[in-house]
Amino acid sequence: MPSEFDLIARHFARPTPQAVLGPGDDCALLKPSPGMELAVTTDMLAAGTHFFADTDPAPLGWKTLAVNLSDLAAMGAQPRWALLAGSLPKADEDWIAAFMEGFFACAGRYGVDLIGGDTTRGPLHLCVTALGEVPSGGALRRDGARAGDDLWVSGRPGLAALGLAHLRGRTVLPDDLRAPCVGLLQKPLPRVELGMVLRQRKLAHSAIDVSDGLLADIGHIAERSALDAEISLGRLPALPENVDPGLARRCLLAGGDDYELAFSAAPEKRGELSRLADELDLPLWRIGRCLEGRGEIRLVGEEGEPASVDWKGFDHFDEEQNR
Amino acid sequence: MPSEFDLIARHFARPTPQAVLGPGDDCALLKPSPGMELAVTTDMLAAGTHFFADTDPAPLGWKTLAVNLSDLAAMGAQPRWALLAGSLPKADEDWIAAFMEGFFACAGRYGVDLIGGDTTRGPLHLCVTALGEVPSGGALRRDGARAGDDLWVSGRPGLAALGLAHLRGRTVLPDDLRAPCVGLLQKPLPRVELGMVLRQRKLAHSAIDVSDGLLADIGHIAERSALDAEISLGRLPALPENVDPGLARRCLLAGGDDYELAFSAAPEKRGELSRLADELDLPLWRIGRCLEGRGEIRLVGEEGEPASVDWKGFDHFDEEQNR
Numbered sequence: 001m002p003s004e005f006d007l008i009a010r011h012f013a014r015p016t017p018q019a020v021l022g023p024g025d026d027c028a029l030l031k032p033s034p035g036m037e038l039a040v041t042t043d044m045l046a047a048g049t050h051f052f053a054d055t056d057p058a059p060l061g062w063k064t065l066a067v068n069l070s071d072l073a074a075m076g077a078q079p080r081w082a083l084l085a086g087s088l089p090k091a092d093e094d095w096i097a098a099f100m101e102g103f104f105a106c107a108g109r110y111g112v113d114l115i116g117g118d119t120t121r122g123p124l125h126l127c128v129t130a131l132g133e134v135p136s137g138g139a140l141r142r143d144g145a146r147a148g149d150d151l152w153v154s155g156r157p158g159l160a161a162l163g164l165a166h167l168r169g170r171t172v173l174p175d176d177l178r179a180p181c182v183g184l185l186q187k188p189l190p191r192v193e194l195g196m197v198l199r200q201r202k203l204a205h206s207a208i209d210v211s212d213g214l215l216a217d218i219g220h221i222a223e224r225s226a227l228d229a230e231i232s233l234g235r236l237p238a239l240p241e242n243v244d245p246g247l248a249r250r251c252l253l254a255g256g257d258d259y260e261l262a263f264s265a266a267p268e269k270r271g272e273l274s275r276l277a278d279e280l281d282l283p284l285w286r287i288g289r290c291l292e293g294r295g296e297i298r299l300v301g302e303e304g305e306p307a308s309v310d311w312k313g314f315d316h317f318d319e320e321q322n323r
Numbered sequence: 324m325p326s327e328f329d330l331i332a333r334h335f336a337r338p339t340p341q342a343v344l345g346p347g348d349d350c351a352l353l354k355p356s357p358g359m360e361l362a363v364t365t366d367m368l369a370a371g372t373h374f375f376a377d378t379d380p381a382p383l384g385w386k387t388l389a390v391n392l393s394d395l396a397a398m399g400a401q402p403r404w405a406l407l408a409g410s411l412p413k414a415d416e417d418w419i420a421a422f423m424e425g426f427f428a429c430a431g432r433y434g435v436d437l438i439g440g441d442t443t444r445g446p447l448h449l450c451v452t453a454l455g456e457v458p459s460g461g462a463l464r465r466d467g468a469r470a471g472d473d474l475w476v477s478g479r480p481g482l483a484a485l486g487l488a489h490l491r492g493r494t495v496l497p498d499d500l501r502a503p504c505v506g507l508l509q510k511p512l513p514r515v516e517l518g519m520v521l522r523q524r525k526l527a528h529s530a531i532d533v534s535d536g537l538l539a540d541i542g543h544i545a546e547r548s549a550l551d552a553e554i555s556l557g558r559l560p561a562l563p564e565n566v567d568p569g570l571a572r573r574c575l576l577a578g579g580d581d582y583e584l585a586f587s588a589a590p591e592k593r594g595e596l597s598r599l600a601d602e603l604d605l606p607l608w609r610i611g612r613c614l615e616g617r618g619e620i621r622l623v624g625e626e627g628e629p630a631s632v633d634w635k636g637f638d639h640f641d642e643e644q645n646r
Contacts, residue, residue, distance in 0.1 A: 018458075021462070021464065022361055024465070024594075025398070025465050025547070025549065026364060026393075026394040026395075026397035026398055026465070026530075026531060026532055027362035027363055027364040027394050027395060027398045027400065028362070028363045028364070029360045029361070029362055029363075029398070029454070029457070029462055030360060030361040030363060031361075031459065032355040032361055032362050034357065037343055037352045037353060037354050038352070038353040038354075038355055038361070039350035039351070039352055039437060040351045040352075040404075040406060040438065040452075040454070041349060041350040041406075041439060042353070042406040042407075042408045042439050042440060042441055042450070042452055043408065044408035044409065044410050044441045044442075044443050044445075044448070044450055045443075046410045046443050046445030046446070046448070047445070048445060048446065049410075049443055049445045050443065050446050070349075070413065071349040071350050072349075072350060074350070075349055075350045075352070077350065077619055081363075083363060083365040083452060084363075084365075085365045085367035085450050086367065087367050087369045087372075087448055100579060107412060114362065116363060116364060116365060117365060118365055118366050118367045118450075119367075120367050120368075120369050120372055120373065121369065121372050122367075122369030122370070122446070122448065123369070123445070124645050125367065125369070125410055125445065125446075125450075127365070127367055127441075127448075127450035129363075129365055129406060129452040131363070134352070136343075136354065139350075139352055142347070142348050142349070143348075160454050172410045189495070203430075207349075208349060208479035209349055224347065226350070232355060233473070271560070285337070301541065306611050311556040318398070320335045
């Protein structure tokens with residue numbers, strides 16, 4: 001059986017042109033760019049909680065990095081470096097090779113060097129720390145929303161959660177919907193370009209990535225910005241056809257695992273944001289607005305009348321929702 | 324049951340004076356110091372592999388951070404920031420509070436801000452990423468040893484492994500040895516001051532932290548520096564009394580979990596290193612030397628004659644040694 005050190009050398013170590021020193025020493029060494037701040041995020045993925053233990057390792061490798069790059073995207077940061085720590089039940093070299101292939105595919109797509117990591121034995125867990133750069137003072141934050149801002153979300157929130165519901169046997173998706181939903185679940189595309197452009201062109205006042213569910217994550221913007229967020233149910237992306245509409249709406253509003261960006265922007269940016277959607281070939285939905293308030297979410301119906309839903313985002317320690 | 328967000332707010336979030344933005348957003352934001360490189364390391368600790376699942380949470384919190392600071396110490400870096408990701412089987416608030424108390428005790432001792440993290444549900448795993456700073460080009464690396472260098476190790480390598488052997492019932496330590504051995508195992512003291520002084524005063528050509536076992540880790544210096552490392556068994560720290568000498572020697576040479584520093588230094592630094600040991604009140608043992616070679620470890624006996632041992636350091640994927 002290959003040793004830990006052999007495995008690292010064979011599958012983890014690739015050239016790291018953006019680092020002073022890559023894997024193989026006690027620490028990696030980086031030279032941050034002058035005038036930039038460093039954006040840092042970490043995510044732990046546990047088998048059974050975030051993915052099935054028998055998940056195909058190549059897309060899992062992609063997703064393990066992608067969910068962290070989504071956090072960098074939400075700050076408008078340029079991804080640059082990542083570290084990967086893994087707890088593995090056994091040294092299955094085929095699994096590791098496939099996983100790392102997916103991981104490096106994502107790293108290559110977004111220009112990230114894998115500069116270090118750790119492997120150990122234990123129930124399957126994966127922990128990535130991702131580092132990016134953003135000009136000092138320029139990061140998009142959750143606490144920057146202003147009363148009067150529009151609220152926007154990118155892409156197709158809810159489809160990944162429908163893919164999960166399908167894989168768990170809770171629904172049967174029609175043929176034409178299955179592949180895109182499962183694809184978004186297994187291989188999310190972090191909105192790095194969108195985040196950087198929003199920051200560079202000063203289009204957004206605040207941003208967050210949608211990982212816990214659209215309402216929950218917009219709730220974080222509202223809370224941190226000390227505003228209310230009004231979501232117009234009539235402005236949400238259309239639900240897919242031939243799917244239980246209750247399930248589809250729940251997935252859209254609270255499904256999680258979307259890795260889209262939700263952001264707030266001044267109303268005078270509407271035209272520019274429409275053009276940006278075309279430029280990036282990525283739908284941008286204006287779904288609500290920010291109002292003076294105390295950090296709450298308000299839902300309004302087609303005619304602007306108050307509406308309600310009685311469930312929130314995904315909470316890893318909430319027994320009821322994890323069943 | 325408190326939600327994930329409540330738990331984070333209550334136990335994870337403390338002031339982060341060294342960060343531009345601490346926990347609570349998609350990323351933390353740091354402003355690296357001009358002219359410095361960033362040293363980054365990550366370690367995953369799994370219950371059952373690195374610690375017993377019923378380990379006292381306060382010292383576990385200390386150790387979870389300390390083992391990462393030990394990697395920073397080995398580079399001569401000043402610790403500054405850390406991120407903590409945890410997978411927990413349940414939201415046991417007492418456990419979390421005690422764990423974080425130990426974690427923050429270590430963070431406070433070494434001047435580290437906890438700037439971010441993640442919590443999820445799953446079998447107990449803890450993953451820390453630690454970041455420190457070192458002047459550009461000044462880091463102590465594994466690959467800097469030179470032929471003719473002395474080899475040194477700090478502290479009392481082997482005692483932590485004896486503590487583990489005692490806790491596992493493989494030996495019974497005498498009363499006077501039990502507390503120091505178990506103490507070093509459960510609450511290691513990363514040699515941050517030693518690493519920084521070695522770097523600042525240009526006393527060492529290479530360094531590594533001893534986590535996998537003394538011979539294995541000195542082997543990494545030898546391999547990365549393309550030299551042989553000669554270890555004089557007669558120069559090793561004296562084995563503790565009233566302990567099985569075979570076990571004690573094995574713990575000393577291959578026990579792991581020491582978090583001492585091993586380093587190479589020119590022979591003309593011997594006097595200065597002796598004085599440094601007094602200054603830091605930390606034993607420094609000159610245990611061997613670097614020779615032209617191909618990355619191998621050579622053991623020599625009391626009279627300089629070749630000696631041998633037939634076991635190596637701890638490898639997490641080596642079945643034989645993990646039983």
